[in-house]
Amino acid sequence: MANGNGTVLVEVRGLVKTYKRADGTEVKAVQNIDLDIYKGEIFSFLGPNGAGKTTTISMISGLLHPTQGDAKIGGFSITQQAMSAKKLLGVVPQEIALYPTLSARQNLEFFGKMYGLHGKELSANVDEVLDFTDLKDRAKDRVDTFSGGMKRRVNIGIGLLHKPQLVYMDEPTVGVDPQSRRRILDTVIRLREERKMTVLYTTHLMEEAQELSNRVGIIDKGRIIALGTVGELIQQVGEEDRLVLNIGEQKLPDGLIEKIQTNVQGITRALYDAPVEASDEGGSAHPGHITVYAKRGRRALPQLLQLVNETGLDVLAVEVREPDLEAVFLQMTGRALRD
Ligand SMILES: Nc1ncnc2c1ncn2[C@@H]1O[C@H](COP(=O)(O)OP(=O)(O)OP(=O)(O)O)[C@@H](O)[C@H]1O
Ligand SMILES: [Mg+2]
Structure with missing residues (x-):
């Protein structure tokens, strides 16, 4: 599983998703994506609206069944060995889903139980996530009193609760103010630097992809049209x-x-x-x-x-x-x- 770049953690092979609309027409949202993601890297999907970022992430997190192809996480197939694959993985979805009348802590506890955590492990992990996302002071407040940026942080916290090796974050900075955005980007960097985690990040903002990523896959119309480090990609355009x-x-x-x-x-x-x-x-x-x-x-x-x-x-x-x-x-x- 190793090569010159390190150990492969995620292997995506021949992924295809074709949606059928109600009127019978087909949308080829993802068209044959192959990709390796290495342990310890921040990999970004950069692409415009509708490029297929969320569809790809949903398939490689087991939320959406591929029309064709498969992905393996730590060697476990997401379609055949979903339980084992999902243990390694945390997902921070594009759409925030929290219980508005519950506090930050209660939300984390609820989702933690869904991941199968309980007792001392649950409360220790919740404390740790509140600390990591800088939400300790507001832990007891209802999330409907939170700003967009704070809700995002709870959302991120949920993805980290079961201490996965790998986390997917789907456009986590959309709809937040610049200061919260900065905080979220710093959190992503800390995941790699302090926790040695692997991050699959999606964005339509090139500044974010440029700042964060070890490697970037530029995605358009369901295909990866360019892949490499920021330096390598820029070299392709001649460095002008x-x-x-x-x-x-x-x-x-x-x-x-x-x-x-x-x-x-x-x-x-x-x-x-x-x-x-x-x-x-x-x-x-x-x-x-x-x-x-x-x-x-x-x-x-x-x-x-x-x-x-x-x-x-x-x-x-x-x-x-x-x-x-x-x-x-x-x-x-x-x-x-x-x-
Ligand atoms: N459930 C669905 N049924 C039909 N078409 C869909 C469905 N979900 C997504 N699509 C279409 O598939 C394509 C890819 O959508 P997707 O949400 O994966 O893109 P994205 O890169 O995440 O975009 P965004 O930046 O807007 O989040 C788009 O053309 C979208 O309209
Ligand atoms: Mg999306």
């Missing part, structure tokens, strides 16, 4: 910086793009996007801008600005974007990760 010069509503001088391409050193390509106004059809509004791709963007910038200024054009703003997972998604799909 993107320089974006905002020129607002001004007319683009004739021949400027060609001039930039031939005269500015280190540039691979330059293009112009005309301004787009907000409209009812959706699509994102943006000012007119020139985008330049360059290996060392900051070095090319002075020469670029000088050239543009000479044409009399006012540059309203300049943005230098280093290559990121957003750029990888854009290159792979032709679409932005965020719509």
